[in-house]
Amino acid sequence: MRVRRLTTAIASVPLGLALGLGTAVVMPQEAQAAANAPCAKTAKACLDLSSNQAWLMSNGTVTYGPVPVTHGKPGWETPPGTFKVTRKYRHYQSKQFDAPMPYSVFFNGGIAFHQGSLREKSHGCVHLAKSAAAKFFATLKVGDQVQVVT
Template sequence: MRALKLLGLAGATAAAVFLGSAAVGAVPAEASINPPSPAVPAPVHAPPPAAPVANTPDPGSGTAPTAAGTPCSSSARACIDLSANRAWLMQDGKVQYGPVPITHGRQGFLTPPGTFRVSFKDMNHKSSLFNSAPMPYSVFFNGGVAFHQGSLRQLSHGCVHLSRAAAQNFFNTLQTGDVVQVVP
C-alpha cells in the first residue's frame, strides 16, 4: 500500500488493480500506473494488455518537452492526436514521418488516451472479436488496441486505422517496447 501511495494510487480501486495484476501474473505491476478507464471498454483483438508508461517529464526539465509539430512528448516514438485525426512517427523528438490521417474508436469503443509501449506486431492479424476481420500490419500498443491498415472513412472499435502505406511504415518502423502516446 505504501508503494501505491507513493505512486498516488491509494484507494480500493488502485489496490484491486495492483493486487489483481500481481495475483494473476499476466500484467506487470507497472500496469497499475495508468489503469484503463472502466467507462471505455478496450476492444480485445488479441494479446493481454501492454504495460502503460508513466507520464513523466524528461530528466533535468520541469516538464516533458514536446516534439516539434506534435502534441506528444519528445520521448514518444509514435504520436496519435485523436482530436485532429493525425499520427506521426518520431525519432529523438523530431518528426520522422507524418502527419498521416487516421480514424479511431467510435462511440462505445473510444481509443483510450495515454502513454503505452508496443507489445507485439502481427503482419496478417485477424480480429478474434469481429468475425475474423483482417487487420493487416497490426502494431499492438494497449491490449487489443493497435495501429493497422483500415478504413479512413469509418470509425473503428478502438484501433487506429491507417492507409496501407502508412500502416506498412508504422509496422516496419515500430519495435516492441517503443513508446506510443495517444493524446485526446
C-alpha cells in the first residue's frame, strides 16, 4: 500500500534528516509524484484530464490530493483552460439533466466540480467522491483560479 511504504520510509529516516536540519530529505518517488500537480502556482484547483486526478493547491503547493475524478464523456468533453470559480451551491439540482449535484463549485459556465459517480463520465462536469467534493466546496472561493490540463 502506498501510505504504508511512505510511512515506513519516513520512519526509517534519522530524526535530524526528517526534520531537515542541514540535510535535504529525499522522499520516495511515489510521494514526490503525489506532492506535485501539473498546474501553475496561481491555481487553487488543478484538474488533469489525462490522469483523471484533481488537487487543491496554495501558492503552487499541493494541500489536498490527488483525488480520483471522472469528467466529460465524448460529445460533452470537459475543456482545458484556466478559469475562475463563479458560484457555489451546497445543494444544487441540474434542471438540464434533472440530477442532483451536491457540493457544486462552478468554474466554467455550467461546468462544476461536484459529488458524482467515479465510474460514469459526465456531461462536462468533474465528478468527485463525497469527501473530496465536500473538501473542494469548503476550500474554493468565488474568484479562485481553476486550471484544467490535458
